[in-house]
Amino acid sequence: MKIGLINGSPKAMGSTSEVLLDELKTLLPPDHDLVSFGIHHAMLGVNQLEDIASCDVLVFALPMYMGGIPSHLLHCLIQLEKSLTESPHDITVYTIVNNGHYEGSQNETTIAMMKNWTHRAHLKWGQGIGIGSGVMIAMAKDVALGHGSKKNLAHPYSTFVNNLLDRESGDNLYVNPTYPRFALIQGANHGWTKQGKAHGLRKKDLTIAP
Amino acid sequence: MKLIIHDLNQSEADRLFGQHPDDAILIGKDQEIHQCVGCFGCWIETPGLCKIKDDFSDIGKRMAQSDEVEIISHCLYGGFSPFVKNVLDRTLPYHQPYFTIRDGEMHQKDRYKNHVNLSVRFYGEDITLPEKTTAERFVEYNGVDLHAQSHTVSFYKNLEEMEAQRR
Incomplete structure (x- = not known):
């Protein structure tokens, strides 16, 4: 299975979204084809569009900006929607949204927007995870999942990965910090x-x- | 003062705002804008001012001078169109970096004393029910996050319908 891991942060390096995707990668069995994409600007190239369209599963990781999707990513989602609806694609979409506030549930509308995009692009919606104070997890890069700042992330990530590998849908999950x-x-x-x-x-x- | 943020083209804007009051400021796509990169410079280096040098470095200050903010946007996936969202993303300096609890949730403290009245008008021929629900929740969130005095949201099929209702 080809899994596209899309970092939708405007930060090209050192973003929380990058860390959250790295963490997810450790839970994915090695027999899958993992392809990483960075969407940090408001324009996708033709090659990127084609590569993304060739995936079976897409996992978007993005920061919540002002209750929604960062503007540069909106530009790219419009491009992707147009490209994906030109021919049918059997792709399931999963989304990880993090914010700088405590409550993971503050990401609810951003996840809903990603789900609405999925329907517009004629793709299948999988599941979303909303993570509060994502930066706490990013700062604990070397801490093992299930411990310290990553304690509350372990179970939701496990559920998320199981659904992703079966290409099943699930209810959205929300994670608050351990503290x-x-x-x-x-x-x-x-x-x-x-x-x-x-x-x-x-x-x-x-x-x-x- | 009223701040109107919109994503209309020039002829549509002229039609809709042709006789806008003198104390209204229009923000449209004719102005140069770059994306927020989440550097937090507007909090810890040049407090209240965005470090990006374009027409929006003082957007926080402009918001603070307004008692009413009207947003007119194509409804995209239940949120704003890219330009309008870009403007909203750049309002980070309107807030302080320090956290507080508002409506039972963690948000940023106010930098300014004003509390705007926020009205959002979405337009689009085929806005779906889930998109409408998302948009209503999104505006409600914006209302809390901006610490607005009030917030309203309305939907229109097209500009003609909006024009008739807005009069």
Whole structure:
């Protein structure tokens, strides 16, 4: 089976979507043909369109931007829709959406948009996973799945992979971070202050209203 | 002031906004825009201003000067068209980096004191029921995320229908 792993982050390197796809790859048996695609800009080349169309399964990984799909990826989904509907394709689509907030459920509308795209492109919808505070998982790159920040990801990923390998559909799954929300907010807010400091800014500078 | 963000071509915009009030600012596809790359420069390097040098580096400030934001967009998969979504993606500097809880969920703190009234008008001949449901939830999410005073969403088959209702 040919599985297309599509990184839909606007960041070409070091994105959370990339880490989430890398994590998924470790769970996929080696006898499948895995092909990685990076969609970081608003235009797909002819070769990319053809390669994506030749897959049996597509897994999109993307960040939630303002409650939806990042704009560059929308451009590419329009291109893909046009190309995929020109001839019938037997492709099942799965989606992993992460956001910077705590609740994985905040990705619900973005997953719904991807599902709506799947129908417009005449493809089969598989399943979506919405992951809250995805960056916590990205920062724990060397931690094994099922441990530390990745504790809550293990079971949903296992279900997701089983469905993907059988090309079955399933209910969307939502993952919250392992840590309590108040602790995460406290830590993340401290992190912003620290990052501002690295640029010579004080905490109150980060809150100015130009 | 009213901010109108739309994805219409020039003749459609002229028809719809021909007599727009003087205090309305139009944002359309004639303006140069680049995609948000999630660098967070607008939070930790140049707070409140996007580092990308185009017509949208001060979009957060422009939002803050508005009491009403009207969005007119083709309904695409239950969300905005690429241009309108690009504008929304670039409003990150409207928020602070710091987190808070709003409506029981984690969101960003307000950078500005204003709370806009958000009205969204989607158009499209063949918007499906799932797309409508998604669009309603999406606008509701935007309302909470932007800490809007109110939000409304409406659907039109075409611009003629919108024109008649918008008068």
